[in-house]
Amino acid sequence: MIKKKRKSKIFNQNQKSFYFQDFYNSSESRKSKLNIIDDRIFILFSVFVFLIFIFSIKVFLISIERPKKLSYNSTSSEFVPIRRDIVDRNGNLISSSIQMYNAAIRSNLVRDKKKLILKLQLQFPEMNTENLLNNLNNKKYFYLKKRLTNQEYKRLWLMGEKGIVFEPVQNRIYPHSNLFSHLIGQTDDDNYGISGVEYFFDKELIKAELNDIPLTLTVDLNIQHIINKELKNSINTFNANGAGALLMDADNGEVISLVSLPDFDLNKREKINGDQFTNKITKGIFELGSIFKTFTIALALDENIVTSSTIIKNIPKKVKCSKYEISDMKKFPNEMSVEEILIKSSNVGTLKIARMIGQNKFESFIQKLHLNSRAYLELGELGTPHSLKWNKCKLETISYGHGITTTPLQAAAAYAAMVNGGYYVKPTLKKNTLLKKKIRVIKESTSKSINSMLRKVVTHKDGTARLANIFGYEVSGKTGTSQSYSDKNKNINTFISYFISNEKKYILLIMLDDPKIARDLIYDYNGFKIKGFRNEAGWNVVYVAGKVIERIGPILAINKNNSTNRNVVKKFN
Amino acid sequence: MFNKNIYITSLIFLILLIFTSFIKNETRLLEKKIYNLNHKILKLRHELHEARVEYSYLSSPRYLFNKLSEFSNEKYVPRSFSEIYLNLSELLDHQYQKTKINVNHDKEKTKK
Numbered sequence: 001m002i003k004k005k006r007k008s009k010i011f012n013q014n015q016k017s018f019y020f021q022d023f024y025n026s027s028e029s030r031k032s033k034l035n036i037i038d039d040r041i042f043i044l045f046s047v048f049v050f051l052i053f054i055f056s057i058k059v060f061l062i063s064i065e066r067p068k069k070l071s072y073n074s075t076s077s078e079f080v081p082i083r084r085d086i087v088d089r090n091g092n093l094i095s096s097s098i099q100m101y102n103a104a105i106r107s108n109l110v111r112d113k114k115k116l117i118l119k120l121q122l123q124f125p126e127m128n129t130e131n132l133l134n135n136l137n138n139k140k141y142f143y144l145k146k147r148l149t150n151q152e153y154k155r156l157w158l159m160g161e162k163g164i165v166f167e168p169v170q171n172r173i174y175p176h177s178n179l180f181s182h183l184i185g186q187t188d189d190d191n192y193g194i195s196g197v198e199y200f201f202d203k204e205l206i207k208a209e210l211n212d213i214p215l216t217l218t219v220d221l222n223i224q225h226i227i228n229k230e231l232k233n234s235i236n237t238f239n240a241n242g243a244g245a246l247l248m249d250a251d252n253g254e255v256i257s258l259v260s261l262p263d264f265d266l267n268k269r270e271k272i273n274g275d276q277f278t279n280k281i282t283k284g285i286f287e288l289g290s291i292f293k294t295f296t297i298a299l300a301l302d303e304n305i306v307t308s309s310t311i312i313k314n315i316p317k318k319v320k321c322s323k324y325e326i327s328d329m330k331k332f333p334n335e336m337s338v339e340e341i342l343i344k345s346s347n348v349g350t351l352k353i354a355r356m357i358g359q360n361k362f363e364s365f366i367q368k369l370h371l372n373s374r375a376y377l378e379l380g381e382l383g384t385p386h387s388l389k390w391n392k393c394k395l396e397t398i399s400y401g402h403g404i405t406t407t408p409l410q411a412a413a414a415y416a417a418m419v420n421g422g423y424y425v426k427p428t429l430k431k432n433t434l435l436k437k438k439i440r441v442i443k444e445s446t447s448k449s450i451n452s453m454l455r456k457v458v459t460h461k462d463g464t465a466r467l468a469n470i471f472g473y474e475v476s477g478k479t480g481t482s483q484s485y486s487d488k489n490k491n492i493n494t495f496i497s498y499f500i501s502n503e504k505k506y507i508l509l510i511m512l513d514d515p516k517i518a519r520d521l522i523y524d525y526n527g528f529k530i531k532g533f534r535n536e537a538g539w540n541v542v543y544v545a546g547k548v549i550e551r552i553g554p555i556l557a558i559n560k561n562n563s564t565n566r567n568v569v570k571k572f573n
Numbered sequence: 574m575f576n577k578n579i580y581i582t583s584l585i586f587l588i589l590l591i592f593t594s595f596i597k598n599e600t601r602l603l604e605k606k607i608y609n610l611n612h613k614i615l616k617l618r619h620e621l622h623e624a625r626v627e628y629s630y631l632s633s634p635r636y637l638f639n640k641l642s643e644f645s646n647e648k649y650v651p652r653s654f655s656e657i658y659l660n661l662s663e664l665l666d667h668q669y670q671k672t673k674i675n676v677n678h679d680k681e682k683t684k685k
Contacts, residue, residue, distance in 0.1 A: 052587065059593050079619040093629035096622070175630040225634035472654025551651045558657075 082170050082191050083205045085214035086184065086198075089256075089431055092221040093214075095174055095184050095198065097191070101153050102167040103144040107136050110163035120144075123155050146189070147171055147269075172198070174266040179224055181263040182279040183429070185380060197429060199380035216431040218254035223247065226551045227257045231510075234544040235261060238515035241490070244280035244408060245548070250416040250498065250505035252436055253425035255377070256556075258282070280511060282375055283383040285405045286492050289482030290464075290537075291415075292401030293350045294450065297342050298418055299365045300353045302446040308339045308453055315349050321393040326351060326400075329536075342453050343460045345479065347400040354399030362395055363388075366404075368441045369414040369424065375407040378429045383407045401480055412496060412509045419454070419476075419498045420505055422447040454478060454498060464538040465495060467523065468546040473499040473553050477508075477545070479537035490514040493537040495545050501556040508545055515540040 079099050086095040110116050113136045117129050124145075135142045144164065145152065156164055172187045174180065185196020193202035201215055231243040247257040260280040264272050278284055300306045315334045318327040332346050341349035354362060366372055366388075374384040385405045388394070397403035409427060417424040423438035442450075454476035457463045464479045477497030484490035494511045518532035523543065532539060630636065641649075658664040 049583070052583075052590070056586070056590050059590055059597070062597060079615070079622070081622070093625060096626050096629075098623065098626060099619075173626060175626060176633050176635065179633075179635065222634055225638075229638075470654075550653075553654060554652045554657055557654075 081211060083172065083187070084207070084210060086205075087214045087216050088219050088221045088224075089216065089254075090220065091214075091216075093175055094180055094217065094219075094221070095172060097170045098173050100169055100171045101148045102146045102169050103148055103153075103156050104165045104167055105136065105142055105144050106163050106165055107140055107142075108163075110136060110161070113137075116161055116163065119159055119161070123159065124152075141165075176221070176225075177265045177267055178263045179221075179228055180219070181266050182260040182281075182381075183219065183258050183379070184266065186266055186269065193380075195380050197378060200378045201430075217429050218249075218256060218431045219258065219429065220256050220555075223552050223555060224257045224259065226555075227548055228259050228261075228263075230544060230548050230551065231259055231261050234512060234515075234540070234547075237518050237521055238512060238540045239518075240512045240515040240540075242276055242280060242513040243544075244284070244509075244511040244513075246281050246408060246412050246507075246509040247552070248412060248416065248427055248507050250420040250507050251425070253413065253416065253427045254431070255427055255429050256506070258429075260284075279379070279381045280513070281408045281509070282377055282379055283381045283407065285383045285385055285407055286484070286494075286511075287402055287405055287482045288408070288411050288492070288494050289401040289480035290345045290347075291411060291478045291480035291494055291496050292398065292404065293342055293345060294418060294454065294478050295365065295369065295371075295414065296350050296354050296357070296362075296399040297338055297453070298442055298446055298450050299361065300338070300357055301449050302442045303357060303361060305356050306338050306353060308337070308449045310338050311335055312338065312341065312349055312352055315346065315352060317348070319348055319351060319396070321396050324393060324397070326396065339453050339456065340462075342478070343456050343463050345457075345464050350400045351396045354395050359390060359395045362398065363390065365441075366398075368439075369410075369417065371406045371410050371414055372404065375409050377409060377427050385410075401482060408494065408509050408511055411494075412507050415478075415496045415498065415509075416507045417441050418450050419447060419507070451476065451498075458497075461526075464536070465497070465542045465545075466525065467538065467542045468495070468497055468549065470499075470546055470549045470553065473501055473549055475499045475546075475549055477542075479542060481537045484514065491535065493541045495537055495541040497545050497549070499549055499553070501553050502558070504556065506556065508548065510541045510545045510548065512541050512544070 081097040083097050085093060085097075087093055113133070116136075117132055120127055120132065121129055132144075144156075147169070148156065148166075153166070157166070169189075170191060172191070174184060183196055185198040186194055187198050188194050191206075193199035193205065197215075197217065198205065204210070205215060227245045227247065231245055234240065235243050243259075243261045245257065245259045246255065248255045258281055260278075262276055264270065264277060297306075301308065306312075313335050315332065315336060317331070317334075318325055320326075326347055328347050330344070332344055332349070336344070336346060336349050338353065340346075341353070370376070372385050372388050375382045385407065388398075388404060394403055413424070413427050416427075421444050422440050422442040424441045425436055425438055428436070455474065456476075457478055458465045458469045458475050460466075465475075465477055468475050468477065475497055476499070477495055480492075480494040480496075482492050482494075484492050491514050492511065493515055494509065497508045497510075499506055499508065515535065517535045518540070521532045521543075522529050523532065523539070641647075658667070
């Protein structure tokens with residue numbers, strides 16, 4: 001420090017030379033130096049600011065960037081169903097998608113073809129080895145087996161063959177196999193619906209945004225099982241070719257059960273050929289016989305042509321109409337009330353009433369009830385009745401259900417209108433809470449009269465449906481025995497019943513295709529035990545309907561809204 | 574030469590920038606966690622789905638009836654209409670009436 005001070009005394013740094021004027025102006029030089037430093041700092045600062053600016057822009061861009069939605073469908077280990085589940089009204093699974101594997105062979109990866117065939121033959125003895133060898137020699141890639149079961153997959157996988165490729169695929173599975181075969185339908189290999197509900201709701205079922213919400217149908221699994229079982233028993237008892245049943249809510253048209261027999265296993269994916277596998281309820285077209293008498297009498301009542309107590313006089317034994325001779329199966333008195341005509345099911349009596357109505361009114365009434373137009377339900381398989389030609393005698397024959405074809409579904413829907421207060425409601429399979437459109441077809445008073453008359457068909461000593469009089473359910477209905485439209489030697493017996501369970505009204509249609517006399521069956525008729533000796537609807541379909549109502553009535557009575565299973569207890573007396 | 578405000582603004586900006594990058598990093602980690610959890614959820618959902626299918630098969634009426642006939646000799650008959658109570662009050666009324674009858678019956682017995 002001392003040295004420095006000394007130095008400064010000896011040599012002034014600001015002195016340029018000896019001359020006084022050569023002295024620097026110290027303050028100015030400092031300023032200029034500071035300026036230079038400032039400039040440098042400024043440049044450095046600018047560089048930093050610029051870098052930060054670029055960096056901040058990048059950060060800002062990253063910040064505002066929306067996070068990419070993570071794709072959960074991409075990896076094969078994750079399973080997202082392509083089609084939505086289908087459930088019944090209680091949430092029981094009816095149809096669902098599961099992951100399965102197709103086994104394919106990549107021929108060029110197979111080293112020893114003969115060894116592979118031998119191995120496969122050991123595992124799958126039923127496999128056609130000639131075909132396999134042909135494919136191995138001629139095709140680069142071919143399917144060994146589609147939709148492998150778990151065991152098959154494991155057996156193939158354990159073979160450790162490089163050439164066998166497992167393709168994960170989704171497949172529809174039906175846990176109840178045969179139970180809903182005519183209702184649910186099937187899908188193809190690409191998971192597109194090809195029949196039944198799977199076909200009708202195809203677009204809805206593949207909607208990705210609704211994937212978590214199952215499609216809820218109006219059907220009831222337990223009731224469907226009971227009806228299916230009773231119908232199978234009835235086929236055995238009456239040696240029938242087939243059977244069908246439909247249960248629907250009379251007020252809102254909800255189909256609770258739809259059975260058509262014979263049925264088939266949906267999981268087997270076999271090609272179903274043959275008329276017997278037609279859905280008898282929605283696609284089958286039949287002359288349903290005497291059940292049409294209800295419509296004739298309802299129209300006559302609605303038009304105030306007759307009342308239920310009006311006596312129809314001079315009813316002949318036979319009526320000749322064109323080349324046809326119309327008569328009754330039994331001998332009836334020549335004077336009967338309208339009610340008696342329905343209870344006893346008189347063809348000639350109904351014909352006389354139809355003539356009083358006239359063709360035009362009858363024609364428009366049939367249109368109103370949708371009996372001769374294409375059936376409607378959310379299914380792919382729907383029948384269209386034969387078109388009506390109103391030639392001579394048509395009115396007379398249609399009045400008692402001959403010369404007119406319709407599907408059982410349409411007949412049941414028309415019956416619902418007869419008994420629910422006079423409103424036609426479209427039958428439906430889809431459960432929703434929206435109010436359905438109701439169209440009035442008959443007056444409420446007419447509906448009441450029809451209800452009381454149909455009840456007497458079951459309770460009256462001359463009624464044709466006495467076997468269905470099950471205590472507690474106020475069963476009413478009308479029987480129909482007719483010849484098959486395709487084979488005149490075969491009978492189609494139908495019973496459309498209406499019963500009340502827990503204040504709700506239900507329509508139950510039971511149909512048997514060509515039932516025979518059940519000689520071994522013992523009926524409980526009017527308190528007597530009698531063996532089967534007749535073949536009309538009253539002796540087979542009515543009996544079956546009684547059995548069905550007896551079994552499903554308690555289930556329907558338990559309305560979930562106001563009572564639970566806990567409250568259903570057995571009385572001790 | 575420099576305004577004090579500029580320094581402060583720059584400082585705040587820098588702090589925010591550091592925070593942003595920190596938050597962004599944390600978000601990225603969280604997203605990873607969410608992705609893994611979603612992955613696990615999907616697996617569980619798949620398992621649940623398969624379990625549901627199995628359950629619906631095992632609890633189907635046909636399967637249960639078959640098992641019942643295999644393992645039990647009991648015959649199940651449908652409950653008749655007269656044995657059903659639709660609500661609790663109906664049941665309680667019936668129980669009350671029944672108790673009343675039994676009490677009267679007991680009284681009569683003791684009198685005798």
